[in-house]
Amino acid sequence: MSTLAVVEEILRETAVPMSVREIVERAGARLPSKSKTPDTVVARDLSMDIKKKGEGSLFVRTSPGRYTLRALAANAGSNVNQGTTPMASLPARKPAAAAASTSTTSTRARTDSDVQGGGFAG
Secondary structure, rough: HHHHHHHHHHHHHHHHOOOHHHHHHHHHHHHOOOOOOOHHHHHHHHHHHHHHHHHOOOOOEEEEOOEEEEHHHHHHHHHHHOOOOOOHHHHOOOOOOHHHHHHOOOOOOOOOOHHOOOOOOO
């Protein structure tokens, strides 16, 4: 049985969006891969199936790292994101680099004494 067939079985049994970690824990020995990182195998296989097949895939990503069956998502309507916050509803925020640079910048004007002394004495 393929990895995706096992994942499909598990998602049908639970009928709720699940994280890759939850899927792997529930699958246990049913997964055909003997990889040391089964989470990676499941995540890769799900992502590739969705990417290759698009709307034809049995699976759908409900939020980052969470998956369900497309048929269940269609039946659930707006309840696809049970227990998760839709990404679109999250407030916009500055990237970490931009936030860090604005917090360290002084609001006063620089003077010549601020700039002097920064070089090497030679």
